[in-house]
Amino acid sequence: MDRISVDKSGKAPHRSGYGAARLISDLMNPLLFPPVMLAVTGWLLGLSTVAIGSLFGFALLFYSFIPLASTLYLYRSKRIRSLDLPDRKTRNPLYLCSILSALAAVALSLAAGVLIPTGVLVITMVYLLNLIAGYLINLRWKMSMHAAGLATSGAILFCFSLLPFYPFSLTAGILSLIILLLLLPVTIWARYRLSVHSLPELFGGTAAGLLLTTIELVLLNNLW
Numbered sequence: 339m340d341r342i343s344v345d346k347s348g349k350a351p352h353r354s355g356y357g358a359a360r361l362i363s364d365l366m367n368p369l370l371f372p373p374v375m376l377a378v379t380g381w382l383l384g385l386s387t388v389a390i391g392s393l394f395g396f397a398l399l400f401y402s403f404i405p406l407a408s409t410l411y412l413y414r415s416k417r418i419r420s421l422d423l424p425d426r427k428t429r430n431p432l433y434l435c436s437i438l439s440a441l442a443a444v445a446l447s448l449a450a451g452v453l454i455p456t457g458v459l460v461i462t463m464v465y466l467l468n469l470i471a472g473y474l475i476n477l478r479w480k481m482s483m484h485a486a487g488l489a490t491s492g493a494i495l496f497c498f499s500l501l502p503f504y505p506f507s508l509t510a511g512i513l514s515l516i517i518l519l520l521l522l523p524v525t526i527w528a529r530y531r532l533s534v535h536s537l538p539e540l541f542g543g544t545a546a547g548l549l550l551t552t553i554e555l556v557l558l559n560n561l562w
Contacts, residue, residue: 359531363422366525368487372401372465375491376458378513382498382506383455393458400443401436401465408435422534426480433473440466460558461494467554468547475546482535482543484525489547492518497555 376397380390409432412418418428444462447454468490475481492514499511526540535543 355531359528362524362528363484363532363534366484366488366521366528368483369402369405371487371491372461373397375494376461378495379457379461379498380455382510383457384506385455396443396446400439404439405432405436408432422532424534426476429476429480430473433469433476437466437469437473440469457498460555463558464490464494464551464554468550471546471550479542480535480539481546482526482529482540484529485522485535485540485543486547488517488522488525489544490551492522493548493551494555497552 373394377390377394380393385393409418409421409423412428412431413421417431419425423429423432440462444459444466447459447462468486472481472483472486495510495514495517499507499514501507522544526544529535529540530537
């Protein structure tokens with residue numbers, strides 16, 4: 339159960355910082371990270387505006403819209419009681435839906451061949467692998483996907499920054515630091531304030547996002 343009690347109207351009671359935490363949590367929704375990251379990657383790679391927009395729309399469909407539609411369906415059918423998904427077991431079907439959608443995204447990216455830059459294809463695979471890992475972890479233990487998603491984004495950009503032969507390495511490094519040193523701590527505070535996650539779940543999500551993404555990027559880049 340959530341640690342936030344509710345009054346007879348069913349609304350959460352006012353407490354200091356709750357509104358700010360709610361806003362931060364919604365803005366840092368992990369479903370938004372893949373479209374933003376693929377668009378940023380396209381920008382860093384010097385793709386055209388049309389190509390960046392296409393990447394963003396593609397990711398928005400497979401990583402955001404389809405999982406969100408599934409979440410809303412389960413919520414309206416009362417199979418989940420909160421869009422924050424505080425109960426571990428209710429996250430399993432949403433993980434599976436996200437995995438299938440991400441798998442479709444990877445398959446379409448592979449089918450596109452040379453039309454998709456290698457860096458973009460690698461990132462789609464990273465998101466698929468992280469979703470599979472998240473599902474397997476969730477079978478036994480709940481971790482924060484908000485924290486994991488931000489940590490994944492920061493790790494991707496940090497790895498880009500270690501490639502000095504790319505002209506965007508400095509920009510990627512700065513963006514990585516903004517995510518890891520500013521957005522991630524603020525989001526951890528917000529999710530904890532909303533009582534959706536404990537600190538171990540938040541730090542566990544952070545560690546999983548950083549470690550898994552780094553390992554996957556090293557392996558995938560060596561394979562390509």
